[in-house]
Amino acid sequence: MPTVPSQMTLIRVRQPGGPEMLEPATAPVPEPRPNEVLIRVLAAGVNRPDIQQRAGAYPPPPDASPILGLEVAGEVVAVGAEVTPLRTGDKVTALTNGGGYAEYCLAPATQCLPWPTGYDAIRAACLPETYFTVWANLFQHGRLARGESVLVHGGTSGIGVTAIQLAREFGARVYATAGSDEKCAACLALGADGAINYRATDFADRLMDLTGGAGVNIVLDIVGAPYFERNLRCLAIDGRLVQVSTMEGAKVERFDLSQVMRRRLVITGSTMRPRTTAEKGAIAQALRERVWPVLNGGRCGPQVYATFGLKDAAAAHRLLESSAHIGKIALKVAD
Amino acid sequence: MPTVPSQMTLIRVRQPGGPEMLEPATAPVPEPRPNEVLIRVLAAGVNRPDIQQRAGAYPPPPDASPILGLEVAGEVVAVGAEVTPLRTGDKVTALTNGGGYAEYCLAPATQCLPWPTGYDAIRAACLPETYFTVWANLFQHGRLARGESVLVHGGTSGIGVTAIQLAREFGARVYATAGSDEKCAACLALGADGAINYRATDFADRLMDLTGGAGVNIVLDIVGAPYFERNLRCLAIDGRLVQVSTMEGAKVERFDLSQVMRRRLVITGSTMRPRTTAEKGAIAQALRERVWPVLNGGRCGPQVYATFGLKDAAAAHRLLESSAHIGKIALKVAD
Numbered sequence: 001m002p003t004v005p006s007q008m009t010l011i012r013v014r015q016p017g018g019p020e021m022l023e024p025a026t027a028p029v030p031e032p033r034p035n036e037v038l039i040r041v042l043a044a045g046v047n048r049p050d051i052q053q054r055a056g057a058y059p060p061p062p063d064a065s066p067i068l069g070l071e072v073a074g075e076v077v078a079v080g081a082e083v084t085p086l087r088t089g090d091k092v093t094a095l096t097n098g099g100g101y102a103e104y105c106l107a108p109a110t111q112c113l114p115w116p117t118g119y120d121a122i123r124a125a126c127l128p129e130t131y132f133t134v135w136a137n138l139f140q141h142g143r144l145a146r147g148e149s150v151l152v153h154g155g156t157s158g159i160g161v162t163a164i165q166l167a168r169e170f171g172a173r174v175y176a177t178a179g180s181d182e183k184c185a186a187c188l189a190l191g192a193d194g195a196i197n198y199r200a201t202d203f204a205d206r207l208m209d210l211t212g213g214a215g216v217n218i219v220l221d222i223v224g225a226p227y228f229e230r231n232l233r234c235l236a237i238d239g240r241l242v243q244v245s246t247m248e249g250a251k252v253e254r255f256d257l258s259q260v261m262r263r264r265l266v267i268t269g270s271t272m273r274p275r276t277t278a279e280k281g282a283i284a285q286a287l288r289e290r291v292w293p294v295l296n297g298g299r300c301g302p303q304v305y306a307t308f309g310l311k312d313a314a315a316a317h318r319l320l321e322s323s324a325h326i327g328k329i330a331l332k333v334a335d
Numbered sequence: 336m337p338t339v340p341s342q343m344t345l346i347r348v349r350q351p352g353g354p355e356m357l358e359p360a361t362a363p364v365p366e367p368r369p370n371e372v373l374i375r376v377l378a379a380g381v382n383r384p385d386i387q388q389r390a391g392a393y394p395p396p397p398d399a400s401p402i403l404g405l406e407v408a409g410e411v412v413a414v415g416a417e418v419t420p421l422r423t424g425d426k427v428t429a430l431t432n433g434g435g436y437a438e439y440c441l442a443p444a445t446q447c448l449p450w451p452t453g454y455d456a457i458r459a460a461c462l463p464e465t466y467f468t469v470w471a472n473l474f475q476h477g478r479l480a481r482g483e484s485v486l487v488h489g490g491t492s493g494i495g496v497t498a499i500q501l502a503r504e505f506g507a508r509v510y511a512t513a514g515s516d517e518k519c520a521a522c523l524a525l526g527a528d529g530a531i532n533y534r535a536t537d538f539a540d541r542l543m544d545l546t547g548g549a550g551v552n553i554v555l556d557i558v559g560a561p562y563f564e565r566n567l568r569c570l571a572i573d574g575r576l577v578q579v580s581t582m583e584g585a586k587v588e589r590f591d592l593s594q595v596m597r598r599r600l601v602i603t604g605s606t607m608r609p610r611t612t613a614e615k616g617a618i619a620q621a622l623r624e625r626v627w628p629v630l631n632g633g634r635c636g637p638q639v640y641a642t643f644g645l646k647d648a649a650a651a652h653r654l655l656e657s658s659a660h661i662g663k664i665a666l667k668v669a670d
Contacts, residue, residue: 141599224592243592250593257559257578258585261604264476269596 004029004038004077010067010102011313016056019314019321022068029104030065031078035277036106037086037094038078042121043307044100045071046316046329047129047158048245049273054317060098061274068313069100070273072107073115073124074333083109091115095128095272095280101313103333110281113288116295126302126328130162131291132283133244133272138163138220139170140283141268142242146171148217151207151234153177153227155187155195156326158302159244163220164190165300166291172217175210177203179323186326190303204230218242221269225249235265243269303327339364339373339412345402345437346648351391354649354656357403364439365400366413370612371441372421372429373413377456378642379435380406381651381664382464382493383580384608389652395433396609403648404435405608407442408450408459409668418444426450430463430607430615436648438668445616448623451630461637461663465497466626467618468579468607473498473555474505475618476603477577481506483552486542486569488512488562490522490530491661493637494579498555499525500635501626507552510545512538514658521661525638539565553577556604560584570600578604638662 012025032038050068052058060066073093076086086092086109093115094107115124138144150167154160155176167174168191175194176187184195194210196203208215215236221227224246231241259265272280294300305325308316310333320329347360367373385403387393395401408428411421421427421444428450429442450459473479485502489495490511502509503526510529511522519530529545531538543550550571556562559581566576594600607615629635640660643651645668655664 243596246592250591252590252592255587255590256585257581257587260602261578261606262609264605265603267595267602268600270599271596
């Protein structure tokens with residue numbers, strides 16, 4: 001067990017702006033509150049909310065760390081007074097309340113999960129954000145049931161990869177959209193029953209063709225307003241639109257309530273960050289019981305596309321913003 | 336048991352238009368299909384969809400009777416070959432697939448329920464449309480739970496009266512809107528914890544005051560687009576907007592998806608008429624088990640505001656369109 005230093009390196013945002021605003025800095029290692037653990041970070045996941053936060057468009061909630069980084073994997077090096085059963089030396093992957101782009105990071109103990117069998121730190125760090133998000137939205141809010149079908153937008157995004165895999169694993173038929181034939185092929189390789197290149201065709205027309213006009217039970221969307229009308233069109237009776245991001249805008253300009261009534265649609269969605277520690281802990285518990293056995297069995301898992309050193313966080317952001325990647329981007333923080 | 340004649344009197348719509356288009360006519364008494372019963376109608380409920388259908392704005396589904404009338408109470412006078420356990424002579428109240436404004440009316444046997452204890456035909460005929468609708472929307476789609484709160488728009492409408500009563504009976508706090516102080520007093524007398532005269536104040540501001548800024552778990556709305564933005568504003572985290580009608584329009588012109596995500600809202604709704612016989616039967620079964628014991632105990636029940644003879648259906652429509660009533664309007668068809 002290494003001694004915990006008093007100072008650490010982290011990545012700070014000099015001022016809201018582009019990737020070039022990310023720069024290394026030094027700050028005191030934080031101390032855990034009674035319900036928290038201190039993690040020596042070995043790897044951290046990079047996510048789109050980090051980009052929004054860097055740009056000043058997604059201020060962290062009060063009480064959260066101002067440092068970027070929503071997921072880490074590493075080793076527990078200190079535990080708060082009320083923490084049980086985690087102990088120093090345990091290897092965990094954690095959904096953080098910010099602070100992941102650093103050598104040391106706090107997380108509520110209830111937001112920590114063990115590394116699945118055979119995982120290294122990089123793979124483990126790529127789990128929390130998409131697994132918490134997909135579980136909460138597809139299965140809890142969306143109530144996806146065995147034998148149902150789902151359309152996953154952005155099938156090769158971090159969220160998309162996890163959604164395709166988990167939907168398949170839990171007995172659903174999966175259709176995915178992506179922006180190139182190569183990405184569509186990746187979706188099919190992940191287990192999607194159909195993939196739609198949205199640049200080559202109207203995704204809603206194609207989805208209705210693929211489903212013989214039936215539509216799907218759930219649309220999991222990250223695009224937002226430009227897709228809204230077509231998303232509703234893709235839904236079968238009692239279908240659910242679950243919005244987990246609005247990358248291309250949130251302002252819908254036309255919405256006909258009568259179709260919601262006529263086809264008994266559900267429009268819902270959520271974000272992870274504003275949830276309480278209790279809510280995040282409940283999701284972690286569900287993941288531990290329902291999903292970690294699947295990961296331990298190797299049947300699902302993150303697709304790690306690229307890894308950067310902590311000091312190269314700007315390059316990681318540039319890659320994520322390019323959307324050239326398939327799957328997850330990680331920062332390797334320590335060995 | 337009276338002999339079933341070959342011809343009956345009914346109310347037909349001469350051509351789409353105002354109440355004056357309703358006129359008596361004669362037609363053959365229909366014959367039950369294997370899953371149906373023939374009911375000698377003693378009373379029929381009058382509902383807003385009847386008005387829309389009369390005006391040509393709500394064509395009946397294929398296979399449904401073209402005759403107005405979605406609910407009746409009466410006596411079973413013939414049963415289809417597959418019907419069990421209903422028998423001729425049974426007194427039932429039925430959600431029809433149209434055809435209620437007539438001396439005889441068909442209904443699937445699974446959409447029939449017994450008259451609650453102490454009910455006459457008029458009271459029994461005023462049950463199905465609002466009880467099926469409120470049960471399906473408030474409890475099934477809306478998932479109203481004990482200890483939650485609900486805002487009921489149009490608190491003195493047929494739907495509103497039933498929603499206030501059932502929400503209270505099943506352990507929720509209820510707020511209602513209505514268009515006059517007299518109607519607000521009626522809502523409070525029905526058990527509402529608060530009533531808002533929407534002509535005198537902004538209902539959303541007032542609701543937030545009444546709930547100490549917390550909002551409600553469910554909004555049950557019949558107004559539609561003009562209320563949409565304020566309805567969302569009234570919802571607490573994880574709140575549900577359940578749309579059961581859009582009396583003042585369905586076309587929403589601005590809708591910000593980000594608030595749905597941020598507050599994990601659910602926007603949903605339904606109509607009763609397009610549901611399959613199996614779906615309506617399942618709702619009837621739930622009502623039989625959960626709600627009929629309450630009605631038998633006299634703790635909830637319809638408010639019958641006015642009764643007209645079958646041939647005075649036009650007057651019943653005029654009253655309903657005036658919105659001067661509180662509760663239900665019925666047609667008395669036979670003794």
